[in-house]
Amino acid sequence: MKRFHVLTLIGLLLAGLTNTASAQLRVFACEPEWQALIQAVGGDHVDAWSATTAEDDAHHVQARPSLIAKLRRADLLVCTGAELETAWLPLLLRRANNPAVQPGQPGYLMAAEQVERLEIPTRLDRSDGDVHAQGNPHIQLDPRRLMTVAQVLAQRLSAIDPAHAANYAANLAAFSTRWQTAVTGWTDRAAPLRGQGLVVQHTEWVYMLDWLGMYRVAALEPKPGLPPSAAHLASLTQRLDKDAAMAIVRAPDNDPRPAQWLSEHIGIPVLILPHTVEADAGPAGLFALFDELIGRLVALAARR
Amino acid sequence: MKRSLLTGLAAGWLALPMTAGADTPDDLQTLKRELAALKASYEARIGALEARIKAADTPPPASLGHHTTPTPMAPTPSNNAFNPAVSLVLQGAVSSYRRDPAAWTLPGFQMGRESGLKQEGFSLTETELTLSANVDDWFYGQSTLGLHEEDGTSVIEVEEAYLDTLSLPAGLAMRMGRFFSETGYLNTRHPHVWDFADAPLTSQAFLGKQYGDDGVRLTWLAPTDTYIQLGAELLAGKKFPGGGDNRRLLGDNRNLFVRVGSDIGRHQSVRIGLSHLRGSPTDRRSGDPHAEGGNEIFSFDGDSKLTAIDLVYKYQPSNRRGFVLQGEYFHRDEDGVINFSNAIGGALLPYAGTQQGFYVQGVLALQPRWRVGLRYDRLWSDNRLAVRNNTSGESGATLLDESNLLGDHDPYRWTLMTDYSRSDFSRIRLQYARDYSRPGAADDQFQLQYIMTLGAHGAHQY
Incomplete structure (x- = not known):
């Protein structure tokens, strides 16, 4: 009987711990x-x-x-x-x-x-x-x-x-x-971007390109997930010129050097774009993310 | 996956009546008409497409080869869609030693049979084949088969083969089968994820390099933001540091452990563990290389208690750079008797001992693909030993010496390593150790090692 009580108590305790009633x-x-x-x-x-x-x-x-x-x-x-x-x-x-x-x-x-x-x-x-x-x-x-x-x-x-x-x-x-x-x-504002090309660092922008009717000219990573190599960057300078793409796009957490190097060699500007919302930004962060993406791309397109 | 299978089945089922019913002339007529209709409809569609292509005259440069073609959501159904995840780890090394690796010992410690150094020169250290999959919604199964050389022949060893429960309530989980015991930190990790090319001296001395056994494990994870895991293992106790022909229903070795872990701010995390393994080995033989020709046997009967404290600290300011500090401390108490036997007779060696050891290591990743590491190992022992009923024909002093339990020298070692990983799946490592395990001159140990993973992506265990 006493044992039963102890077991019940443990059970209740466990149940209490697991459902901390939120x-x-x-x-x-x-x-x-x-x-x-x-x-x-x-x-x-x-x-x-x-x-x-x-x-x-x-x-x-x-x-x-x-x-x-x-x-x-x-x-x-x-x-x-x-x-x-x-x-x-x-x-x-x-x-x-x-x-x-x-x-x-x-x-x-x-x-x-x-x-x-x-x-x-x-x-x-x-x-x-x-x-x-x-x-x-x-x-x-x-x-x-x-x-x-x-x-x-x-x-x-x-x-x-x-x-x-x-x-x-x-x-x-x-x-x-x-x-x-x-x-x-966003789609209306992005109308001038349609048909434009981008050089990207990693292949994470493909869905944005798909949505905006843009296309990828080249990637700085020779293969997805592999860091940009000197040889690959050199081959890009051979293939690409100033008019090949609107911008070289990278995420804030990417290594800045490859994009910078290529930009200096072929004269295409580097554009840093966010690829996700800020921490704990809430739903407003989603709107802010696309506002910023479109804003930066459109501003660059207008300058060209 | 389910959807794709259903779609596949549905398509197959729909296609069946058409092909199966095409035997009679009547059906043939119908078929011909359908084909003609199909042809007409395709021609119309192709015409429409050509018109659209002419209209949309802004083709992206094709030479660059980066097309974004939408592809159907469902992968093609196939018979092996349900096959388990397979990964094969290839490991090889070339090793060089100043002193004879076959005569390597740790004074003060009777080691398990698996302990020891890699052979000199080229060696395939171990090829590991791992298969894993969810069995159903209740169980997950995984097995690792190790292929290695033993005395010139290839041996397949079932290193791990276990089932994990997936659906126990209240944070409980059970593992059953053969698995590496939660003793310390490194013991549950397969050698291919170790940060150094060899095991720490503590693993060599206390765990026979790595302690895996048959049994069950029950764990409970506390419902708190701090990671608190409590666990208990019942293990057969057939392998070092257990030993003998244990036939007890619930095994002979008991292991209790607790793990506590937390983040410290954004970039740091820590895990601390405590475990206690105890058992009563019978006829536990040590793999002492001095046992001349296998004629001399030291076997231990008694009680063995092993306590381990482990700590891992990780500082990771970015995903590919960081620093990991890791250390383990072991304390073993043994009490019993060592039975010695040789061709002539035998002897009893009553023995009570306390053995301790630790290692601490730091691994630094400065460049994304390069790492460097430094490790320090140390062992010490306090064993009391006597010789009784000696009929072996050898002097008591010789027996005491050959038991390897007289720890008049405390083994220690410094190890330096650097490795390069081209991707998550390959690693090449160069390691140098200055080993003072044996009394006398230091041993310079060089190792060049590769570890390659084929197949499924192994998860990064913390």
Whole structure:
């Protein structure tokens, strides 16, 4: 009898610890853009946290103890997928002892798997660099694809937390209206960019190019994920001239030297563009991201 | 994946009636008509496309070869879509020693059979084949087969073969099968992810290089923002530091461990661990190279308790640059008797000992692909030993000496390494160690090593 009491007590204690009675859904986002999108759709009913910031390279993250502890308590996991997080996410999932966010559960959502992907390789060979069998994972730079992910997110949140399904639907509707208006505005402003070419450092801009009707002239990385080499840069100076592209685009966290070097040699300006939202910027960060992207590109196009 | 399979099945099913029913002349007529209709429709579409191409006269330069062609969402279904992730690790080295590596010992320590140095010259240290997959929604399975040379023949060893639960509630998880025990930090890591070309002296002395055994592990992860993991292992205790023919239902070795980890600010993180492994080995034989021709056997019966404290600190200001500090301290208490036997007779050596050791290492990644590391190892022991019932024909002093438990010299070693990784999948390493494990002159040890991974991307374990 006494033993029974002790067991009950332990059980209650464990239950208490696990459900620390927070009404909010805990969401583990791998990248800040998904954190912002979840906040847009989930509103006050979610507590979203991002494992990486704009400064991090989501390919190379350590499966740190703190990340495991965070995932342990998550109700929903939202990542890019398409093998972007393949170096650390599988390990987190196995270590977090959390059945709710395992693949196949409603609590497991890979954004890139919800949309049409580009650059799906026809040949899988590691000598081609850091290739992703499921296509280019950097889908966050196309606002149309983001909207699709927002819709799926609303469905998932409703499935996990049916009590607030109406809230999620309302949030989605409100976000959708604002987003569509914004996208129309961006697309109109970006009209002069149509048909223009860019030299890029890494291949993460493809969805933005696809959206804006632009194209990639060349990449500074000889192969995706491999650092720009002197030989490859030299070959680019042979192939490209001043009019070959509008700009050399790199992300703030890229090594600045290769783009600078090429710019000095062929006379194309370097343009630093953000590729995700700032940490904890919330839904406003998503609007700010595309405002900035379009603003910088259009300003440069006007100067030419 | 599910969707693609369904689409594939649906397409196959739809296609079936058409091909299967084409036997009768009547059906042939229908088929011909359908084909004609198809042809007409294609011609119309091609015409439309040609018109569109003429209209859109702004082609991107084709010579540059970077097209962004949309491709269907679903990958092609295939029979091996459900095959496990396969990775093959190729490792090889060329080693050079000033002193004889075959006669390498650690005074004060009876080592496991796997302990020792790599052979001199070229060697394929180990080829590891790992297969892993989710079995179903309850279990994840993984197995690592190690292929290596033992006395001139190739041996396949099941290094690990375990199942992990995926769906236990309340932060619990269970592992069953054969796995590396959570003793210290490095023991659970496969040699290809080690930062140095060889094991620390502590692993050589206390764990037979690496301690893996058959059993079960239960872990619980606390629902807190600080990482707190508690775990217990029941292990058969057949391998060093266990030993003997253990037939107890729940095994002979017990291991308890706790791990605590946290971030410190944005760029730093730390993990501290404590573990305690205890067992009662019977007939635990040491792989002492002095056991002349295998005729002389030292085997231990008694109690063994091994406590380990480990610490890992990482400073990572950017994704490819950073510094890792790692250290482990081991403390072992043993109490029992060593049975000596040779061709003539035997002896009993009552033995009680305390052995300790640590290593500390720092690895610095300054350039994205280059790393340098420095490691210091040290071991010391306090063993009490006597000789009783000696019928072996050897003097007591000789037996004490050959037991290798008289630690009148404390082994230590300095190691320096540098490695280069072209990608996440390849690494080439050069290492130099100044080894004072044995009394007398220092041993200069050079190693040039490669580690290559084929297939699935291994996860970066913290």
